[in-house]
Amino acid sequence: MKEKLFGKTLTELQQITEDLGMPKFTAKQMADWLYKKEIFSVEEMTNLSKKSRDILSDKFEVGMVAPTRVQKSTDGTKKYLFPTSGQKYVETAMIPEHERITVCVSSQVGCKMGCLFCFTAKQGFQGQLTAGEIVNQVKSIAEAGKVTNIVYMGMGEPFDNLNEVLKSLEILTSEWGFAMSPRRITVSTIGIIPGMLTFLEKSEAHLAVSLHNPFNEERQKLMPVQVAYPINEVVNEIKSWDFGRQRRVSFEYILFEGLNDSPQHVKELARLLKGLKCRINLIRFHPVPGTPLKSPAEETIQRFKDELNQKGILTTVRASRGQDIYAACGLLSTKEMTS
Numbered sequence: 068m069k070e071k072l073f074g075k076t077l078t079e080l081q082q083i084t085e086d087l088g089m090p091k092f093t094a095k096q097m098a099d100w101l102y103k104k105e106i107f108s109v110e111e112m113t114n115l116s117k118k119s120r121d122i123l124s125d126k127f128e129v130g131m132v133a134p135t136r137v138q139k140s141t142d143g144t145k146k147y148l149f150p151t152s153g154q155k156y157v158e159t160a161m162i163p164e165h166e167r168i169t170v171c172v173s174s175q176v177g178c179k180m181g182c183l184f185c186f187t188a189k190q191g192f193q194g195q196l197t198a199g200e201i202v203n204q205v206k207s208i209a210e211a212g213k214v215t216n217i218v219y220m221g222m223g224e225p226f227d228n229l230n231e232v233l234k235s236l237e238i239l240t241s242e243w244g245f246a247m248s249p250r251r252i253t254v255s256t257i258g259i260i261p262g263m264l265t266f267l268e269k270s271e272a273h274l275a276v277s278l279h280n281p282f283n284e285e286r287q288k289l290m291p292v293q294v295a296y297p298i299n300e301v302v303n304e305i306k307s308w309d310f311g312r313q314r315r316v317s318f319e320y321i322l323f324e325g326l327n328d329s330p331q332h333v334k335e336l337a338r339l340l341k342g343l344k345c346r347i348n349l350i351r352f353h354p355v356p357g358t359p360l361k362s363p364a365e366e367t368i369q370r371f372k373d374e375l376n377q378k379g380i381l382t383t384v385r386a387s388r389g390q391d392i393y394a395a396c397g398l399l400s401t402k403e404m405t406s
């Protein structure tokens with residue numbers, strides 16, 4: 068089987084040209100074809116000499132992968148299904164909103180983290196995605212070229228696949244790649260501290276942390292990761308990091324009826340985040356079959372938001388999109404297909 072060029076960084080492409088005895092400048096030309104234009108075969112890289120194309124296509128292919136299924140929600144959100152190299156599938160959501168087109172990419176097939184409320188967790192962990200497979204979710208959809216924002220909020224925990232995620236960010240933000248501003252990209256994590264620190268150092272994309280409960284024992288029941296990386300340690304690391312003026316940190320908070328929606332939770336959240344310039348995004352719980360968890364009434368959500376705002380924490384409620392096609396936050400899963 069031929070190796071894929073799509074998903075290689077400029078440095079990796081330069082290594083290939085060197086190994087194959089091709090002129091060094093062809094690496095940049097290849098990056099152009101892969102990330103700025105639309106081609107499906109090495110043969111189409113017409114500014115490379117015939118000899119270079121022949122040598123290259125002996126071992127390599129472009130390797131972009133088309134989605135095998137697309138579903139469209141009544142609100143315009145789409146869900147794409149992509150096959151992966153490990154004979155599995157991942158889902159990607161495309162969310163149109165006014166002038167914006169946001170793509171919610173997956174970073175793993177399934178997830179190891181076992182959060183109680185998440186549909187992806189029910190699938191278990193089935194494999195890592197390569198950088199190429201992550202970037203392919205942006206390039207191989209009908210809206211490619213019109214994408215304004217990317218969120219790593221699909222299937223999987225990005226910092227449990229750190230190297231490939233960092234490589235995908237490099238391809239998306241480099242001049243030789245998609246040349247997107249890192250300020251239009253947000254990576255969401257449950258707070259794996261070592262991975263988070265490496266990401267903060269090596270990337271300039273925004274950070275979102277899934278908080279969901281400020282109390283140790285209560286969070287542990289929802290998110291087993293709390294044992295290894297308690298949220299107060301995650302927040303302390305973030306507080307000691309200089310985010311500069313344009314980089315943002317936000318916290319995601321799913322409201323669960325009777326579990327994390329009380330005035331005590333507001334008070335503890337304000338205490339935990341004191342002194343940190345950040346925002347909280349409240350997320351409505353999207354019901355997952357087989358869990359007793361419930362979303363609180365709309366007035367509780369609004370009250371929780373108002374109380375946090377009164378305490379000086381900028382808080383918004385995220386719109387639920389694509390729920391009818393299971394494309395909303397936490398609902399992506401390919402369990403039926405792979406079990």
Ligand SMILES: C[S@@+](CC[C@H](N)C(=O)[O-])C[C@H]1O[C@@H](n2cnc3c(N)ncnc32)[C@H](O)[C@@H]1O
Nearest residue numbers: 185220223224255256257277319352353396397
């Ligand atoms: C699916 S995760 C992927 C990124 C990363 N693993 C994380 O947990 O932040 C993206 C966001 O969806 C949220 N989420 C998971 N299950 C959900 C559900 N059933 N309803 C609403 N949001 C959910 C997560 O808490 C997280 O904030």
Ligand code: SF4
Nearest residue numbers: 178180182185188223
């Ligand atoms: S919420 Fe994120 S970390 Fe938790 S199981 Fe789902 S994808 Fe994994």
